[in-house]
Amino acid sequence: MMYWNDHDMGGWGFGLMAIGMLLFLGLLVVVAVALGRYLGQLPRQRPPDWQATPPPLPEQLLAERFARGEIDADEYRHRLDTLRSGPAGPASG
Structure with missing residues (x-):
């Protein structure tokens, strides 16, 4: 017997x-979409130099105005x- 499709x-x-x-x-597409959504939900870290600084105290502002003349x-x-x-107390009227 001969098998014509033996190697094909x-x-x-x-x-x-x-x-x-x-x-x-x-x-591959499902994994890429899932990875993109996961990475999109991660909290973004702020750069270290962007820290919330408290506003200057009124006395500091006054001293700066005095220093500037x-x-x-x-x-x-x-x-x-x-x-x-x-x-100041409540206005009496």
């Missing part, structure tokens, strides 16, 4: 190979005393 792939072989390749490519010494002392005396 038959019709079923080509079909199964094509289906297997499509399944493999589909699996925006206010004179008398006004600086008056405003500093006002800041340190605490909040």
Whole structure:
């Protein structure tokens, strides 16, 4: 007996190979999409130099204005005393 298709792939072989390749490519796409979604949900880390700094205190702002020459010494002392005396009471009326 002679087997003519002894070393060749038959019709079923080509079909199964094509289906297997499509399944493999589909699996690669699914893995890539899942990885993209996972990485997109990770919390983004802020750079170390971007730290939330507290706002300057009113006394610091006043001292900076005095240092720049925006206010004179008398006004600086008056405003500093006002800041340190605490909040003003309710307006009586």
